[in-house]
Amino acid sequence: MQFIANGGQINVKPSNQLFSALQTLFDHFNKALFDDRLPVVMLLVQREGGGVMGHYVEDRWMNGxxxxxxxxxxxxxxVAKSRLIEVCQTLVHEMCHHWQECFGKPSRKCYHNKEWARKMIEVGLMPSTTGEPGGxxxxxxxxxxxxxxxxxxVAYHALLQDKxxxxxxxxxxxxxxxxHPTVVAANDIIEEDHPGAKELAQYHETLLTTEYSPPPEVAALEVRFNDSQIMSELIEDFLPLPVAAKSKTRYRYICEGCDLKIYGKLGISVQCNECERDFILSDQ
Incomplete structure (x- = not known):
């Protein structure tokens, strides 16, 4: 990537570069994890609320x-504050939704059911409500x-061979x-009897008897592409990356009578049971 500083022009086409890269990722994991069976999708970048890093919508697009x-x-x-492995996880997570829509039986909107969970485990991602073992x-x-x-x-390590x-x-x-991303050994999941342990044994029995090490040919690459490195560290340090302030979601309210404090969303109307007076919004 080349930049011309001091207000100059960027001599690349950013949209072409970004979406070509996303398509390359999709094609790589489609071939490695889904036998190249997933139909094409429209790959986009779109800001979402609620801490969502990705989403899938079936049949959203149509051509002439x-x-x-x-x-x-x-x-x-x-993305900029995530690791490359996290971005790939999110993509494959959504690809499992796409697989279920094409070949399985999705449940209600936004719900992740057992069929989806089993497919995730089959491709090597353990679903978890906490993002950690035990969820x-x-x-x-x-x-x-x-x-x-x-x-x-394994597919992620293969991706690292492309510089x-x-x-x-x-x-x-x-x-x-x-x-934050964590890679967990299959034996640890089985021994602790985490949710999904039975499915893990069903799809990846060989992982329970062998120790895994990355292929030697990617060992040097992992100095640059490692699981602890965020995406902004992989890109030329042209300008500092500011961190956007987190939006405020909880507000403090104080009872006018006894000074009892509670927290809640903006605009709630609550009365104190002890002194029967309203809670008022506090700026402190």
Missing amino acids: QGEKAGEISLNPAF AITGQTMSDYPIEGGPFH GDHIPWVDRMAIDRLY
Whole structure:
């Protein structure tokens, strides 16, 4: 990537670079994890509220010939403060939704059911409501973590052999992720009897008897592309990356009679049971 500083022109086409990179990621994991069976989707970047790093919508797009395509979108507000492995996790997470829409039976909107969870485990990502071992594998809001030596982890290491710009552009107004990536050994999941342990044994029995180590040919590359390095560190240090302030979601209210304090969303109307007076919004 080349920049001309001091108000000059950028001599590349950012949109072409970014969306070509996203398509390359999709194609790589489609071939490695889904036998190249997933139909094409529209890949987008779109800001989302509520701490969501990605989403999938079925048949959202259509061309003049009546052909339809689903949509997978990544939230650019999170990408710069995320690790490359996290971006890939999010993409594959949404690709599992796409697989379920095409070949399975999705449940209600935004709910992650057992069929989806089993597919995630099959491709080497353990779903978790907490983003860590021990979280439930089904639910409305889900994160996940890679299973060491599983298909996703192996496919991710294969990706590292390509020294190109996997995410060539990032949003400078980045915010921190809610979860931090962790890779967990299959034996640890089984021994602790975490949710999904039975499914893990079903799909990845060989992982329970072998120790995994990255292929030797990517060892040097992991100095640059390692699981602890965020995307903004992989891109030329042209300008500092400011961290956007987190939006305020809780406000303090004080009872006018006894000074009891409570917290809640903006605009609530609450009365104190002790002195029967209203709570008022506090600026402190």
